[in-house]
Amino acid sequence: xxxxxxxxxxxxxLLAQSADGDISTRxxxxxxxxxxxxxxxxxxxxxxxxxATVDHVWNxxxxxKRAAEASSDPLADLRRGWDGHTAFALANPNAYRLLFGxxxxxxxxxxxxxxxxxxxxxxxLAAQGRLRVTPEVAAQHVMAANSGxxxxxxxxxxxxxxxxxxxxxxxxxxHSILVGGGAGEPSTTxxxxxxxxxxxxxxxxxxxxxxxxxxxxxxxxxxPIFTGAEQTLLDEWLARFNTDDTVSTVEGAHS
Amino acid sequence: xxxxxxxxxxxxxLLAQSADGDISTRxxxxxxxxxxxxxxxxxxxxxxxxxATVDHVWNxxxxxKRAAEASSDPLADLRRGWDGHTAFALANPNAYRLLFGxxxxxxxxxxxxxxxxxxxxxxxLAAQGRLRVTPEVAAQHVMAANSGxxxxxxxxxxxxxxxxxxxxxxxxxxHSILVGGGAGEPSTTxxxxxxxxxxxxxxxxxxxxxxxxxxxxxxxxxxPIFTGAEQTLLDEWLARFNTDDTVSTVEGAHS
DNA sequence: CATCCATGATAGCGACGCTAACATTAATAT
DNA sequence: ATATTAATGTTAGCGTCGCTATCATGGATG
Numbered sequence: 001x002x003x004x005x006x007x008x009x010x011x012x013x014l015l016a017q018s019a020d021g022d023i024s025t026r027x028x029x030x031x032x033x034x035x036x037x038x039x040x041x042x043x044x045x046x047x048x049x050x051x052a053t054v055d056h057v058w059n060x061x062x063x064x065k066r067a068a069e070a071s072s073d074p075l076a077d078l079r080r081g082w083d084g085h086t087a088f089a090l091a092n093p094n095a096y097r098l099l100f101g102x103x104x105x106x107x108x109x110x111x112x113x114x115x116x117x118x119x120x121x122x123x124x125l126a127a128q129g130r131l132r133v134t135p136e137v138a139a140q141h142v143m144a145a146n147s148g149x150x151x152x153x154x155x156x157x158x159x160x161x162x163x164x165x166x167x168x169x170x171x172x173x174x175h176s177i178l179v180g181g182g183a184g185e186p187s188t189t190x191x192x193x194x195x196x197x198x199x200x201x202x203x204x205x206x207x208x209x210x211x212x213x214x215x216x217x218x219x220x221x222x223x224p225i226f227t228g229a230e231q232t233l234l235d236e237w238l239a240r241f242n243t244d245d246t247v248s249t250v251e252g253a254h255s
Numbered sequence: 256x257x258x259x260x261x262x263x264x265x266x267x268x269l270l271a272q273s274a275d276g277d278i279s280t281r282x283x284x285x286x287x288x289x290x291x292x293x294x295x296x297x298x299x300x301x302x303x304x305x306x307a308t309v310d311h312v313w314n315x316x317x318x319x320k321r322a323a324e325a326s327s328d329p330l331a332d333l334r335r336g337w338d339g340h341t342a343f344a345l346a347n348p349n350a351y352r353l354l355f356g357x358x359x360x361x362x363x364x365x366x367x368x369x370x371x372x373x374x375x376x377x378x379x380l381a382a383q384g385r386l387r388v389t390p391e392v393a394a395q396h397v398m399a400a401n402s403g404x405x406x407x408x409x410x411x412x413x414x415x416x417x418x419x420x421x422x423x424x425x426x427x428x429x430h431s432i433l434v435g436g437g438a439g440e441p442s443t444t445x446x447x448x449x450x451x452x453x454x455x456x457x458x459x460x461x462x463x464x465x466x467x468x469x470x471x472x473x474x475x476x477x478x479p480i481f482t483g484a485e486q487t488l489l490d491e492w493l494a495r496f497n498t499d500d501t502v503s504t505v506e507g508a509h510s
Numbered sequence: 511c512a513t514c515c516a517t518g519a520t521a522g523c524g525a526c527g528c529t530a531a532c533a534t535t536a537a538t539a540t
Numbered sequence: 541a542t543a544t545t546a547a548t549g550t551t552a553g554c555g556t557c558g559c560t561a562t563c564a565t566g567g568a569t570g
Contacts, residue, residue, distance in 0.1 A: 003517095041517080179461075292529075
């Protein structure tokens with residue numbers, strides 16, 4: 001199974017040096033000292049080879065980044081992830097274009113893993129009460145904006161000469177996803193609690209505040225969102241978040 | 256010179272029906288009743304044919320839109336232009352992918368014209384003192400975000416299932432480009448709706464954010480606060496707060 | 511030792527982008 | 541009206557592509 005890695009590395013090398021962004025399986029075979037039937041026995045077809053190559057390049061870059069990406073501040077992690085994404089695109093334009101600008105490698109693991117990592121960060125932000133959309137929606141928003149900026153810088157550098165384009169888009173996206181606009185003053189009770197926990201080191205207050213907010217909203221709700229029984233039970237469940245036991249348990253996951 | 260248009264229309268037809276987004280010059284020749292040497296005498300090479308085809312499709316769509324795009328409100332025109340861009344991408348995914356996701360048709364006139372039209376609108380906004388960046392910078396920002404959303408919806412529909420993704424990104428970009436955040440029709444977007452309810456006294460954004468916060472906290476909760484079934488049902492109920500119907504209904508209760 | 515299966519090597523198929531070569535027509539000049 | 545030129549139609553084919561059929565080889569397994 002060493003042949004597989006040999007082929008992938010040769011393909012990655014050729015892809016990085018390719019002028020038009022494409023490579024031929026014949027060239028890959030010649031560069032890796034392997035014959036075509038072997039390549040097709042291993043990968044099946046060219047799309048699978050490209051997929052494996054893109055995944056390999058992506059994972060190589062990711063393992064470089066992963067060491068420095070464990071922080072207590074999910075917003076800082078989000079910024080780091082964005083900048084890393086952009087840097088990867090500029091460092092590997094051909095692989096990136098295959099991954100985010102073509103349909104040939106749409107099923108590559110790299111794309112879903114990028115979204116998974118992003119969602120992890122966003123869920124931590126959500127747990128602090130700082131997201132105003134669901135992590136799923138936020139992830140789609142961030143990914144679309146980030147890939148749009150990266151592709152524009154790769155494919156239309158002369159039309160994307162603003163040196164702060166990526167940074168601008170990053171902050172624009174962050175602003176529209178976070179409550180209170182991110183860097184600005186928090187406006188919701190949950191965000192206030194999130195800011196307060198910055199001093200105490202715990203994020204459980206945001207959860208308690210969110211439960212309180214929801215219970216209050218629930219009481220004033222006359223729209224047919226819940227039946228009476230549902231509403232009663234939901235209120236009971238929301239009340240469970242207010243116990244100190246719950247708080248300490250939730251915050252146990254944090255530290 | 257009628258042969259040129261005949262070829263282009265055949266190519267556009269084939270491109271629209273193509274499964275993998277690519278077409279062969281042989282198929283174009285057969286579909287247009289013209290031989291390959293004639294095609295290559297007219298266009299030079301395949302890239303030029305694709306370029307002309309994309310330009311043709313783009314201009315056809317643009318002439319459809321141009322009639323309805325003379326307004327006194329540049330912000331409304333910006334929104335119209337954004338939605339038209341997205342609609343074109345979804346209606347012509349293969350042509351769009353060639354234009355914004357590949358380097359084969361990077362020099363197509365369509366791309367530069369799209370940016371030119373956009374800059375015209377942005378310059379009108381700038382003349383009204385509503386832009387907080389230069390029209391050039393704003394145009395790059397808008398184009399990158401719009402193409403990113405469109406490509407994501409084309410290439411990764413299962414990862415871009417938020418039906419309001421384009422709208423969300425549009426308002427996010429507008430907010431970050433205009434001075435004061437930019438006000439428009441307050442009924443459509445969640446952000447603007449949140450602004451409107453700020454005056455009315457209710458706080459639907461806080462409710463949505465609280466529900467999101469609780470769902471995130473719920474996901475990383477391993478303490479025995481809820482049983483599995485309880486947690487599943489609670490998550491479902493919390494998810495109901497995220498629908499825009501719910502939001503408007505909640506704020507409707509107090510207006 | 512016989513069997514089987516994974517790998518090596520050769521050759522080739524059909525389709526691709528593209529072009530040389532020539533035949534034919536249309537347009538122009540004399 | 542004829543000769544010259546330019547444009548177009550037609551055939552055939554080159555080199556490369558993704559991919560595969562075919563067979564030889566060799567080492568592991570019973």
